[in-house]
Amino acid sequence: MLRLDHATVTYANGLTALHPTSLAFRPGEFTVLLGASGAGKSTLLRCLNGLVTPTAGDVIADGLGSIVSDRRARRRHRRRTGMVFQQHHLIGRLSALDNVLTGRLAAHGFFRSLFPLPRADRRLALAALDRVGILDRALERADRLSGGQQQRVGIARAMAQEPTLVLADEPVASLDPGSAERVLGDLHRICREDGITAIVSLHQVALARRFADRVIALSHGRVVHDGRPEQLGARLLDVIYDTPPADTPPVPLVAAAE
Numbered sequence: 001m002l003r004l005d006h007a008t009v010t011y012a013n014g015l016t017a018l019h020p021t022s023l024a025f026r027p028g029e030f031t032v033l034l035g036a037s038g039a040g041k042s043t044l045l046r047c048l049n050g051l052v053t054p055t056a057g058d059v060i061a062d063g064l065g066s067i068v069s070d071r072r073a074r075r076r077h078r079r080r081t082g083m084v085f086q087q088h089h090l091i092g093r094l095s096a097l098d099n100v101l102t103g104r105l106a107a108h109g110f111f112r113s114l115f116p117l118p119r120a121d122r123r124l125a126l127a128a129l130d131r132v133g134i135l136d137r138a139l140e141r142a143d144r145l146s147g148g149q150q151q152r153v154g155i156a157r158a159m160a161q162e163p164t165l166v167l168a169d170e171p172v173a174s175l176d177p178g179s180a181e182r183v184l185g186d187l188h189r190i191c192r193e194d195g196i197t198a199i200v201s202l203h204q205v206a207l208a209r210r211f212a213d214r215v216i217a218l219s220h221g222r223v224v225h226d227g228r229p230e231q232l233g234a235r236l237l238d239v240i241y242d243t244p245p246a247d248t249p250p251v252p253l254v255a256a257a258e
């Protein structure tokens with residue numbers, strides 16, 4: 001179980017992006033984080049792998065203890081945590097396969113990773129590409145693949161790490177609706193099959209309804225909802241997305257003539 005214990009993040013400019021937050025993530029659960037832009041989703045995700053250090057409170061990883069105060073625990077936790085980003089951070093001139101193989105580097109020591117990786121790693125990387133349906137593009141340069149295919153490579157790279165936890169920050173935000181659904185569907189299926197805990201930030205409420213076991217919604221750095229996706233009604237969505245009440249006069253689109 002991964003836990004935030006009163007975790008708080010105040011950035012150097014004085015902005016509190018995450019107010020004291022306590023949450024526990026159950027193994028194998030697919031959690032979606034929802035919230036308007038700037039609500040604190042990325043900050044929360046980054047706390048969960050130690051990329052952002054809480055200014056107060058703690059992050060406790062299963063069997064390892066605090067990843068905030070213990071560097072070794074943080075390193076071990078990261079090794080078993082796969083990250084998927086909106087901008088896939090692929091190396092364009094490398095093949096899809098070589099990009100996926102970079103996910104295996106953390107499994108080896110620094111000196112070992114300077115030499116060609118063992119065959120077993122290549123097999124694992126090819127299997128990961130197969131699971132996201134693009135084995136036939138394994139030798140293609142990453143920058144010649146479509147956006148959806150590139151994100152599949154990003155997912156395969158995270159899976160090649162053999163993680164127990166996947167953190168995905170808006171993994172399908174730059175894809176068209178059809179590709180977004182297929183790519184998120186792949187991520188969801190693989191996490192389910194392998195019992196991987198997933199915490200995924202999304203902007204698309206429909207995808208949260210479709211795939212989430214649990215939805216956590218943030219607004220201005222606070223959790224405003226933690227529950228089942230079926231509970232996402234119109235009223236709650238108004239709170240999450242700061243929609244003004246229906247009787248608020250509309251803002252004029254064009255300034256009135258002087």
Ligand SMILES: Nc1ncnc2c1ncn2[C@@H]1O[C@H](COP(=O)(O)OP(=O)(O)OP(=O)(O)O)[C@@H](O)[C@H]1O
Nearest residue numbers: 011013015017035036037038039040041042043044
């Ligand atoms: N390094 C930083 N220094 C100062 N402020 C930051 C920093 N990173 C994020 N913020 C601010 O913290 C708040 C929360 O940002 P965060 O990126 O966590 O939100 P988000 O919900 O992920 O937004 P989006 O959906 O747009 O990615 C925002 O007001 C943002 O401007």
